[in-house]
Amino acid sequence: MDHKANENEKRIREKTLESLSNRTKAPTSVFVILLVLYFAASVVVSIASGSRSDIMIAGNPFPLYALAGVFSSLANICILFLAFYCGKAGFFAALTVLVVQLPMILMGVFVNHNLTSLPGVFGNLLAIIAIVVIYRNNVSVERYQTRLREQAVTDTLTGLPNRFACSELVQELTKRGIPFAMVTIDINDFKTINDTMGFNTGNKVLVEIASRWKTIADSGLSGTLDFIIRASGDEFALVIRDHHSEEDILNTIRQYEAALEERLTVDECDFYVTASFGYAEFPADTRDMDSLFSYSVTAMKEVKRAGSSEHILRFTPELLKEGHTLEIENKVRAAIENDTIYFQLQPQYDMSHKLRGFEALARMKDKDGSVISPGEFIPVAEKIGLIDKVDGIVFKKSAAFVGSLIQKSGADITLSVNASVRHLMKNNFLDEIRELLAESGLPAERLEIEITESIMIDSAEKALNCINEIRKMGVKVAIDDFGTGYSSLSYLFNFPANLLKIDKSFIDRMNTSDSSKEYVASIISIGHVMGFEVISEGVEDTEQLETLRNIGCDYIQGFVWGRPLPQEEAERIVMEAK
Ligand code: C2E
Numbered sequence: 001m002d003h004k005a006n007e008n009e010k011r012i013r014e015k016t017l018e019s020l021s022n023r024t025k026a027p028t029s030v031f032v033i034l035l036v037l038y039f040a041a042s043v044v045v046s047i048a049s050g051s052r053s054d055i056m057i058a059g060n061p062f063p064l065y066a067l068a069g070v071f072s073s074l075a076n077i078c079i080l081f082l083a084f085y086c087g088k089a090g091f092f093a094a095l096t097v098l099v100v101q102l103p104m105i106l107m108g109v110f111v112n113h114n115l116t117s118l119p120g121v122f123g124n125l126l127a128i129i130a131i132v133v134i135y136r137n138n139v140s141v142e143r144y145q146t147r148l149r150e151q152a153v154t155d156t157l158t159g160l161p162n163r164f165a166c167s168e169l170v171q172e173l174t175k176r177g178i179p180f181a182m183v184t185i186d187i188n189d190f191k192t193i194n195d196t197m198g199f200n201t202g203n204k205v206l207v208e209i210a211s212r213w214k215t216i217a218d219s220g221l222s223g224t225l226d227f228i229i230r231a232s233g234d235e236f237a238l239v240i241r242d243h244h245s246e247e248d249i250l251n252t253i254r255q256y257e258a259a260l261e262e263r264l265t266v267d268e269c270d271f272y273v274t275a276s277f278g279y280a281e282f283p284a285d286t287r288d289m290d291s292l293f294s295y296s297v298t299a300m301k302e303v304k305r306a307g308s309s310e311h312i313l314r315f316t317p318e319l320l321k322e323g324h325t326l327e328i329e330n331k332v333r334a335a336i337e338n339d340t341i342y343f344q345l346q347p348q349y350d351m352s353h354k355l356r357g358f359e360a361l362a363r364m365k366d367k368d369g370s371v372i373s374p375g376e377f378i379p380v381a382e383k384i385g386l387i388d389k390v391d392g393i394v395f396k397k398s399a400a401f402v403g404s405l406i407q408k409s410g411a412d413i414t415l416s417v418n419a420s421v422r423h424l425m426k427n428n429f430l431d432e433i434r435e436l437l438a439e440s441g442l443p444a445e446r447l448e449i450e451i452t453e454s455i456m457i458d459s460a461e462k463a464l465n466c467i468n469e470i471r472k473m474g475v476k477v478a479i480d481d482f483g484t485g486y487s488s489l490s491y492l493f494n495f496p497a498n499l500l501k502i503d504k505s506f507i508d509r510m511n512t513s514d515s516s517k518e519y520v521a522s523i524i525s526i527g528h529v530m531g532f533e534v535i536s537e538g539v540e541d542t543e544q545l546e547t548l549r550n551i552g553c554d555y556i557q558g559f560v561w562g563r564p565l566p567q568e569e570a571e572r573i574v575m576e577a578k
């Protein structure tokens with residue numbers, strides 16, 4: 001099995017070398033045609049040279065022996081082509097023919113005294129010299145090409161195959177549908193070695209690492225068939241085949257990892273090197289070669305980013321989200337510029353199903369009309385410092401709508417909007433709210449600002465001052481996603497909010513365990529003791545609704561009574577509730 005695979009590898013390598021050659025060898029059919037042509041021409045030469053008769057060409061008599069020269073030249077051309085284009089076989093065939101022919105021609109001249117064959121002797125000798133020169137030339141060109149081709153698939157520093165050889169192998173394996181794992185390896189903190197010890201030492205470290213890994217790959221001790229290459233700098237790659245399970249892949253990678261555990265001594269210095277390994281499997285993770293490379297690189301980068309003690313990671317689609325960020329980033333910028341961010345309103349009710357108001361939720365659409373979830377674009381907007389713009393758009397649009405709805409219907413409803421900490425921390429946040437109220441005509445006590453619990457903790461002092469000011473304006477404040485942060489009771493006690501929103505995750509768990517119900521019940525009681533009203537979000541079924549009613553929850557928001565709605569539907573609910 002191993003031998004077969006090695007042979008295969010050699011064949012693949014040869015193919016790689018072959019494809020790099022700029023001169024292709026003629027196929028066997030050309031070899032055969034040239035030989036046949038040669039013999040046919042020779043037959044014509046021998047008949048024509050001994051003949052005294054004429055043939056008629058274009059009405060004129062022409063001595064047949066004169067054709068001998070023409071066909072003799074044709075035969076020599078065939079011989080030269082054989083030697084030039086048909087490699088070793090062509091050369092030896094041409095040489096044999098010429099050498100065998102020479103005594104016959106010599107006999108004609110010296111024994112039969114046929115002097116017309118004399119030019120043939122010189123022609124033959126010249127042809128022999130020419131093909132020997134051509135052959136020697138071919139051999140040296142081929143040697144040079146082979147060296148060049150070898151270099152093209154070999155990393156000069158470590159002697160390992162290089163990136164090019166790797167992609168040839170991967171291409172072949174994907175084409176033939178052979179399962180394998182593509183592992184990208186990067187040496188951790190290699191830059192430090194280079195920076196502190198210089199490139200020469202860095203190179204020696206790389207050579208030592210390569211040699212240890214090559215030993216494993218060549219020995220076959222890993223139990224899988226491994227192909228190790230150096231891609232560039234401190235980046236290596238490993239192609240693992242003949243595995244039976246993911247555990248086999250991990251075992252193999254661990255052996256390469258373990259090979260670095262023993263200290264490396266270079267230039268009388270000891271180095272302790274580790275590496276990060278990211279891998280993706282063909283065909284399980286992807287059938288596309290380019291994706292396979294980029295997936296394994298993504299996994300490797302995640303290992304580096306996470307900085308944990310586990311240095312091996314398999315690719316998962318979630319890892320792509322980071323790369324996806326840039327795309328979302330552009331979409332957020334474009335949506336702000338084109339003013340295409342909009343909102344939906346999710347109703348909130350008291351336990352008797354009376355409408356309390358709505359939470360405004362930001363929405364953004366892709367070019368193709370598909371909705372991008374706020375779970376995706378809000379964190380990106382936060383990261384690139386545009387969240388205040390996104391929040392601001394939702395604030396303005398939803399306040400204008402609900403403000404006029406209240407004026408129109410006289411309904412007693414509250415609009416809750418989400419404020420990100422970055423937005424809240426802006427110096428002009430309070431001015432923005434004042435302006436919002438003035439422009440929309442929404443009464444201050446009808447506006448509620450939702451701030452997530454984790455934000456309150458992270459940015460305690462400034463946030464607290466800002467929230468106090470908001471409350472002074474008469475605007476309400478809700479603590480969103482309550483239960484997910486770690487706020488202490490004493491902190492909560494001083495927090496000037498009016499509403500606690502219990503996070504959906506607690507509501508979800510209520511159906512499965514009694515202790516979760518008790519937990520939610522305790523939050524509600526404590527909230528009440530502290531003077532907050534309590535709303536549960538993410539309520540999806542009537543069982544949860546019943547439990548919440550029994551344990552004294554004040555309000556609910558959730559799919560059970562209403563999903564986020566477009567404006568017209570929200571308006572209809574308000575009008576119907578009158
Ligand atoms: P959030 O403020 O906790 O909003 C509640 C989320 O729960 C909303 O998701 C809502 O659609 C969803 N939800 C409500 N009831 C149910 C239910 O019964 N079942 C399920 N499965 N989900 C329910 P959405 O709209 O995807 O918003 C996600 C988060 O994005 C929001 O969580 C909020 O943190 C953020 N967000 C949305 N709009 C804005 C905004 O304008 N500004 C800022 N800063 N954040 C926003």
Ligand code: MG
Nearest residue numbers: 359418450480
């Ligand atoms: Mg919210």
Ligand code: MG
Nearest residue numbers: 480481501537
């Ligand atoms: Mg929430």
